[in-house]
Amino acid sequence: MTDRSTEEATADRPLLEVEDLRTYFYTDRGTVRAVDGVSVSVSAGETVCLVGESGAGKSVTAESITRLIDTPPGDISGTIRFKGRDLTEASERELQSVRGDEIAHVFQNPGEALNPVYTAGRQVAEVLKIHTDLGKAARRERAVDLLDRVGLPNPGTVADTYPHELSGGQKQRVCLAIALAGEPDLLVVDEPTTALDVTVQAGILALLADLQSEFGMAILFVTHDLGVVAQVADEVVVLYAGKVMERGPVEKIFHGAGHPYTRALLACLPGRGGARQSIGGEPPSALDPPDGCRFAPRCAYAVGECHRGGHPDLVPVDGASDHVASCLFHQSGFDRSHIEGDPPEGGDALALDDGDTFARSDDNESPEDEP
């Protein structure tokens, strides 16, 4: 299934290169810029996390890669290079051969992703039926094997089980087996543990790590949960209002975040010492994004310059090319120490003026994650 020659030819390039991805939705109320110029690259065997609040464009980015977005009303532009091919140019038929076989998806809610009328085994075998020439018996055998690989006890029995007879964690494992059936090079997992409770979540994350080393897949992991990010990520991409705020290796993001937004997100995380701080205000409307930096209206450090022009370009933080942030204060001519200390009192900090700072503590998209 994997084309060896193209793989070798592109061995030095990332597996997936998304450049300047723009996914817009044309609605009656105007153009929703869900993803507005996002660039992400994923190398073979690597785990990249897309992090952000609800509505930041994480899921839309992930689904745009294999064009799972309905177009129209959606519209995807930019380049998506996967193993040297540009998927934005690919026909629907080509995309169908990529989906499930080379790029597989695991969705947030395993209860919905499984069809209630088919047994688990049949749903795993379905992918094999679409992408391989295996016979019925061979597909069945392979499906049971996959169910075994994802750590389900009695895989032969589970294969004959309907989704409603499985627990949430078991269902997510079945979804993983379905995703693995095509032996994908890239696994896109969209909040795979959000619908599960914490103990089950730990099991699924451990399983993902095991499977990644076993199958050598790259993983694009979409999540809002920074705790999960710390556990799984090699590389982190912080999204906000359809823009990349910061991108870099996981240690640098957690220990030397360059963007005030990233730091504000980290400050929301419980258990990192100090008082937890929520981010005041709300994410901007995707219909009518603010001028200047998208985060400026909520940024405690924002100055007049931040509210003018377009969103700042990504520039290296500390001169390291693998760690970039789109904050004005990292550009030459600005004093980055401005965003390093405590936020200035009053001044240009618009978000603090409206007294909304402590009014909202539910910016995180799933309140049940709070202890």
Added chain:
Amino acid sequence: MTGNTPPANDTSDAPPANGTSDAPPANGTSDETRSDATRRTFEGIDWERVDAERGLAITRWAAAEALALVGLVALLGYDALVVADGEPTVDVPGVLTWDVTGVQWLFALVLVVGVARVGRLLTRRPRMAARYWRQFRRNRAAVASLWFLLAVFAVGLVGPLVWKNPNELLDFGRAYRKPVVAGGSWTYPLGTDAQGRPLWNLVVYGMRVSMVVGVTATFIAVTLGTVVGSVAAHFGGYVDEVLMRYVDLQQTFPVFVLLLFALYLYGPSLLLVVVLYGAFGWEGIGRLVRSEALQRGEAGYVDAAAAAGASRWWVVRHHVIPNVSGTVITAATLAVPTFVLGEATLAFLGFTDPDVFSWGRTIAAGRGDLATAWWVSTVPGVFLFLTVMAFFFVGDALNDAMDPRRER
């Protein structure tokens, strides 16, 4: 239903253990439906044999359907080409003389296809079928109705081969015999009509008519409705708009008047009634299938199937339609009595073939004698009433049993 797997016994959510197949086989669940299977270890099952059996079960139904269809076509060809016009199709003097009519050919076709499809559906997902049956069985009235309908169906199917055609039993000497309940004799348990024909024979022949009309017209309506509904939901846009506006048109169009007109033009024919009812009676099912298909189209497993590389047609065929089938079966069951009543109404008004002993026609014939011989109209009326009501009971129970929202 998620309570089937108590968390305490749920070992699967722990980090993956290697060699899970070594685990004690019974620790997985306490689900009663699985207890049977969990007693065996995974290694103990010969999957090749299981698969071979399954493959065979499906091909067996398909083969039976194909074989029966070929046989039917051969018989039809024999009837059309070999047997002369006006001659009966089957003519064994003294045993059986049967001229198979157009509507009976259609009925046979529907029976073959219907039995094969339902059989395949039930054997393919036997545990699902068993669950539906357990749900269905809770409704006592529906179970009784089902038995009644099966009896009516069986008698309607073979009855005319056992009991004589009422027209062969004309005898004015025994007109207006009372039924047993009114103090009559057991010779004619349901009494006789104005021409001395036993009502039992009339009722049996009427069962055949009602079953043919109900089953065949419903089959046509369900086929058209499912195709139109899923096409409209699947393609959307202008296709959807055009098809649904046509459905609106059809809904406001008086089929009954069209039928009266057609019967006036072409003469009374059961085939015409069946085909017209089927061809113009599917709008409700079409609308239902469309809305269900749209709803299912939004389901997570449809996105998941697309993400797994399935084509749009595959998604509709393998994910949307199977999830809509429960709704279709229910809607079909509820459509049958409408067609049965419609045919009876036409017959009551006199738009019927003199050889067709519709219940409606018998009711109409007896209505002048209601004061003196109430049973002539009442007996077929009771059967019509019970049949229609039984279909509604069964449809209602099916609706409760197969509602996919209860499976979560």
